[in-house]
Amino acid sequence: DAKTTQPNSMESNEEEPVHLPCNHSTISGTDYIHWYRQLPSQGPEYVIHGLTSNVNNRMASLAIAEDRKSSTLILHRATLRDAAVYYCIRIAGGSNYKLTFGKGTLLTVNP
């Protein structure tokens, strides 16, 4: 079971950084960490993914702990448009193509 643990909800203020944590203590060496987010009434949207090293893209940064048992999605400056459910997903290496979403973290951004 590709399980991750996230807080049910978090709150942030606009223009401030947001750190969304995820625990995946049973991760194996070939498992990837993917983050998706889902805005209200929309399908999930890919945010970022990584294996071992920290990753940056135009949307966010992903910091992966050295032991890989946890990771943090970092939004550098939250906007109102970032209010969404954020899903941290562990995907086994090889040919595993299924995303197991869980309930995610509901991020509220205050103006």
Next chain:
Amino acid sequence: GAGVSQSPRYKVAKRGQDVALRCDPISGHVSLFWYQQALGQGPEFLTYFQNEAQLDKSGLPSDRFFAERPEGSVSTLKIQRTQQEDSAVYLCASSPRAGGPAGELFFGEGSRLTVL
């Protein structure tokens, strides 16, 4: 189109009716997935196609659910004799890659099915 397109966006069916939900993936995408999302829950995997081949249908809840992708592009999810527990948002996703895991899936906005 530029993204994954699903139709209808909303469907209301009476219990016992058959429904068909359509997905137009991004042109050229090899992989196509269907997910089911109940209210307040994360999406759950239903089935996976690589081109026209249905490689995994382990997530389909019952034999009332059937999916096809006959020409390796458009896909249809059919639900026969709908039940109230089938009420959910049905999400389609596509990917230019075969299989996984690295790389992003592109999701449509979903088809919301309400069974009365």
